[in-house]
Amino acid sequence: MNTIKVLLADDHTIVMEGLQVVLSAEEEFEVVGTVLNGEQVIQFVGKHPVDVVVLDINMPVMDGISCARRLKKDYPELKIIILTMYAQRSFVDEILKIGIDGCLLKNNTGKELTTAIFRVMNGSQYYDRLKNFNSSEEEVKQYKLSKRELDVIKLVAEGKTSQQIADELFISELTVQTHRRNMMRKLDLKNSMQVVQFVQDNELI
Structure with a gap:
C-alpha cells in the first residue's frame, strides 16, 4: 500500500516534533520532510513528491497563507491543511477562496490531524471546528x-x-x-x- 507523503511546516520545533510523533504512529503516513517557513516549503515541494502539506499560518520569511496561495496555483492537486494557534474567523474567507483543504486549531491537533489528512486525501474538506472560530x-x-x-x-x-x-x-x-x-x-x-x-x-x- 502506498503511504501518504506529508510535509510539515512550522517554525516551532516542539510543535513539529509533536506532529511527527503523531503521524509516525500511523503506518499509512510518511513524514517526508520538516521545514521552518513558506519559502522552504516551496523549494521542498519542487524537488520531492508530497501528497499533503501541513502549514502553520504564522511563519517567518513566508507565512502559511501566502505559501498556500503559491502552492495551489502551481500544484492544484496538492492537499493543504492550515494550522493556527488563534481562532481567527477573519481569515477563514481567505483560505476558503484560495482552496485550502482543511484548517485546524493547534490545540486540536493530534488524532484530529490524522482524521483531517484522511478526509482531504479522499477529496473532501476538513473545517469541523469552524464554529469555534471567533468573530x-x-x-x-x-x-x-x-x-x-x-x-x-x-x-x-x-x-x-x-x-x-x-x-x-x-x-x-x-x-x-x-x-x-x-x-x-x-x-x-x-x-x-x-x-x-x-x-x-x-x-x-
Whole structure:
C-alpha cells in the first residue's frame, strides 16, 4: 500500500516534533520532510513528491497563507491543511477562496490531524471546528491587544518612527517601544513588521 507523503511546516520545533510523533504512529503516513517557513516549503515541494502539506499560518520569511496561495496555483492537486494557534474567523474567507483543504486549531491537533489528512486525501474538506472560530470583535479581545497598542501599530504601519508616534500620541518613546514589545509577545511574533502584517490581515486596524 502506498503511504501518504506529508510535509510539515512550522517554525516551532516542539510543535513539529509533536506532529511527527503523531503521524509516525500511523503506518499509512510518511513524514517526508520538516521545514521552518513558506519559502522552504516551496523549494521542498519542487524537488520531492508530497501528497499533503501541513502549514502553520504564522511563519517567518513566508507565512502559511501566502505559501498556500503559491502552492495551489502551481500544484492544484496538492492537499493543504492550515494550522493556527488563534481562532481567527477573519481569515477563514481567505483560505476558503484560495482552496485550502482543511484548517485546524493547534490545540486540536493530534488524532484530529490524522482524521483531517484522511478526509482531504479522499477529496473532501476538513473545517469541523469552524464554529469555534471567533468573530472579529471577539478576536480583538482574544489577542488582548489594548486600544493604545492598536493606535501604536497603526502608526507603525504608516511608516512612522517610535519618536514620531510618541509625539503624536503624547507619550514617551520608551512607552511606544514597550507597546511594540508587548504586541510581539502577545501575538508570538518576532518583529513589528510581522505585527503590522498580522493586524492588517485580520482587519484589526
